Amino acid sequence: MLIASLVFVVGAMFSYNAMSREITLEERYFLEERLQSAIRYLERRMPTEEIRREKLIITPLDSTAQETEPMFSDTLVTHITLQRIEPHSKLDVVKKINDKAYYKITLYDLVVEEDDIKDAVQESMVKTYLLLFVVTLVLSLIASFYVFGPFQKTLDIIRNFSVKHEFEEFFPNTSTSEFKKLNQFIINMMRGARKDYLALKEFSENASHEIQTPLSIAQGKLELLMESNDELTEEQMELISSALYALKRLSKLGNSLSLLTKIENQEFSDFSSVDMTKLVSRFLFDFKELVELKEIKMFSEVSPDVQVAGNLVLLELLVTNLLNNAVRHNHSGGEIYVRLMPNKLEVKNTGEALKVDANDIFNRFKKGSDNPDSLGLGLSIVKRICTEHQFDIKYTRADEQHCFTVSW
Amino acid sequence: MKLLVVEDHEQLSTNIRAYLNQEGYVCEVASNYQQAVEKLYAYQYDLVALDLMLPDGNGLDLLKAIKENWPHLCVLIISAKNALDDKIQGLNLGADDYLPKPFHLAELNARLKAIFRRKNQQGDNSVRFEEIALNTDNFEVKINETLLDLTRKEFEMLQYLLLNQNRVLTKQSIAEHLWGDYMDTADSFDFVYQHIKNLRKKITQAGGNDYIHTVYGVGYKFKKSA
Numbered sequence: 188m189l190i191a192s193l194v195f196v197v198g199a200m201f202s203y204n205a206m207s208r209e210i211t212l213e214e215r216y217f218l219e220e221r222l223q224s225a226i227r228y229l230e231r232r233m234p235t236e237e238i239r240r241e242k243l244i245i246t247p248l249d250s251t252a253q254e255t256e257p258m259f260s261d262t263l264v265t266h267i268t269l270q271r272i273e274p275h276s277k278l279d280v281v282k283k284i285n286d287k288a289y290y291k292i293t294l295y296d297l298v299v300e301e302d303d304i305k306d307a308v309q310e311s312m313v314k315t316y317l318l319l320f321v322v323t324l325v326l327s328l329i330a331s332f333y334v335f336g337p338f339q340k341t342l343d344i345i346r347n348f349s350v351k352h353e354f355e356e357f358f359p360n361t362s363t364s365e366f367k368k369l370n371q372f373i374i375n376m377m378r379g380a381r382k383d384y385l386a387l388k389e390f391s392e393n394a395s396h397e398i399q400t401p402l403s404i405a406q407g408k409l410e411l412l413m414e415s416n417d418e419l420t421e422e423q424m425e426l427i428s429s430a431l432y433a434l435k436r437l438s439k440l441g442n443s444l445s446l447l448t449k450i451e452n453q454e455f456s457d458f459s460s461v462d463m464t465k466l467v468s469r470f471l472f473d474f475k476e477l478v479e480l481k482e483i484k485m486f487s488e489v490s491p492d493v494q495v496a497g498n499l500v501l502l503e504l505l506v507t508n509l510l511n512n513a514v515r516h517n518h519s520g521g522e523i524y525v526r527l528m529p530n531k532l533e534v535k536n537t538g539e540a541l542k543v544d545a546n547d548i549f550n551r552f553k554k555g556s557d558n559p560d561s562l563g564l565g566l567s568i569v570k571r572i573c574t575e576h577q578f579d580i581k582y583t584r585a586d587e588q589h590c591f592t593v594s595w
Numbered sequence: 596m597k598l599l600v601v602e603d604h605e606q607l608s609t610n611i612r613a614y615l616n617q618e619g620y621v622c623e624v625a626s627n628y629q630q631a632v633e634k635l636y637a638y639q640y641d642l643v644a645l646d647l648m649l650p651d652g653n654g655l656d657l658l659k660a661i662k663e664n665w666p667h668l669c670v671l672i673i674s675a676k677n678a679l680d681d682k683i684q685g686l687n688l689g690a691d692d693y694l695p696k697p698f699h700l701a702e703l704n705a706r707l708k709a710i711f712r713r714k715n716q717q718g719d720n721s722v723r724f725e726e727i728a729l730n731t732d733n734f735e736v737k738i739n740e741t742l743l744d745l746t747r748k749e750f751e752m753l754q755y756l757l758l759n760q761n762r763v764l765t766k767q768s769i770a771e772h773l774w775g776d777y778m779d780t781a782d783s784f785d786f787v788y789q790h791i792k793n794l795r796k797k798i799t800q801a802g803g804n805d806y807i808h809t810v811y812g813v814g815y816k817f818k819k820s821a
Contacts, residue, residue, distance in 0.1 A: 396675045399695070399696040400675050400696055403604075404604060405697075406697045407614070410699060410768075413765075413813065414763060424763075425812035428812055432767060435697075438697050454680075477786070480789065
């Protein structure tokens with residue numbers, strides 16, 4: 188549009204020049220024609236007096252006068268009807284009529300002013316420009332609707348594409364070959380990404396449960412070995428015991444990872460209304476023993492009848508993971524505050540400052556403490572569950588306390 | 596008690612058999628679907644320990660077949676797939692219990708015994724060990740007719756010890772039996788210690804003998820002689 192306006196300015200200049208040239212020529216032809224009719228008039232009448240008419244002065248000259256060529260000039264004359272001075276073009280000529288007498292003929296005519304031409308050109312150009320603008324706009328809208336319609340749909344499909352979900356392999360028909368190619372590329376790319384994702388998913392699913400069988404075997408062998416304890420020394424028993432502990436850890440790790448994968452794969456899609464009041468109260472009761480054993484004081488405030496739409500299993504995991512976290516990263520004589528509000532769950536606990544950046548706390552294997560029992564997956568699971576339910580989870584630390592807030 | 600273990604991993608079935616033989620079970624092993632069906636037709640069993648992933652078929656299908664043809668046979672599912680779906684489906688299809696891998700052999704033993712007792716010794720829901728009588732119906736424990744005041748956890752622990760007499764029970768195995776996976780190992784060890792201490796005290800105060808022996812660094816053993 189900017190370019191178009193430049194073109195229009197240059198075009199206006201050209202058309203202005205052409206028009207003013209044409210108008211000047213026309214004026215001259217017109218004056219010359221009137222001159223001819225004045226001469227014809229003089230040839231018939233041969234007046235002796237000066238004649239003054241509108242835009243015409245004829246003065247008889249004496250015989251000493253010389254014939255001249257028509258002279259064009261500009262002058263200012265009072266316009267009779269307009270009653271103001273207007274620029275006129277003037278034609279002066281001395282002519283010998285019927286080979287007898289000389290006359291000076293002066294003719295005037297209104298000049299079309301340059302300003303007027305300019306105005307006219309400007310006006311017409313601006314109008315044309317506006318018209319062009321509107322037409323272009325309308326046409327481009329129509330074009331984008333019809334021509335780019337399929338393209339828009341393609342964009343929509345790309346925007347909604349996620350490797351996690353089955354995608355619609357339906358691309359709109361388009362006659363534009365570029366779009367056809369584009370759609371083909373995109374389909375191939377999406378299929379590829381989805382295939383790789385499924386392979387990876389299958390692998391991690393299989394890997395995490397395939398390790399459980401060999402772990403079972405190893406654990407069983409060690410337990411059988413322990414049965415022959417009469418021949419085993421205390422030290423040997425301890426060795427077996429720590430091997431069993433390591434196996435358990437490995438198995439938990441596999442289970443946690445496969446749980447994460449399962450949540451990501453949305454295998455817990457069975458949502459219903461869950462009574463959080465009941466759920467939280469139940470786990471507070473379950474954790475009471477553990478909390479007392481660790482000499483931690485637990486304070487709770489549970490609002491009645493809090494209902495949340497979600498998956499029961501996942502919400503249970505969410506609450507137990509948060510509580511477990513609060514107990515684990517606490518110290519003897521510490522405190523835990525659990526507050527269930529109609530729109531949020533808050534778990535606060537005393538504990539040492541984090542060893543990692545607070546932003547990394549929800550990432551896998553980012554451990555905020557040296558606790559050997561911590562796998563570094565609990566909070567990732569919490570985060571994943573929140574994402575799945577579109578809950579908001581925030582971590583803050585104030586007054587030497589960790590605080591997790593889940594709001595829904 | 597005759598048990599069929601349907602499990603394709605030979606090492607695992609060997610472990611199970613070795614452990615359960617000492618308990619007086621007669622243990623047979625089938626390593627695939629086909630073999631399991633053949634054995635089921637050929638012999639009589641009291642219990643089936645069933646792995647869900649078999650090389651030539653799905654364990655759930657086998658479970659359906661068992662429930663159709665031998666409705667009174669008890670089935671314990673053993674699975675590496677710790678999937679809730681499988682568990683619910685399995686129990687709905689008539690399985691008596693579900694045990695995810697890896698499991699403690701003592702846990703397997705306790706579960707099998709619990710199933711067996713539930714099914715085959717109806718009316719008599721008590722376990723006796725010398726002067727100790729434990730009733731699983733009303734959760735009562737009596738020492739020579741003196742009623743013990745036990746917490747639920749103490750009761751479960753005593754039951755687990757009784758079901759695995761003369762076995763070394765690791766603290767880990769006890770903790771898992773009582774609290775599942777949620778407790779931290781370190782914490783649960785202290786926990787087990789506390790409960791064992793209280794249980795011992797309550798039994799001896801009621802005039803019972805202390806049959807709980809500490810296996811240092813590992814766990815406990817419930818046995819008659821010191």
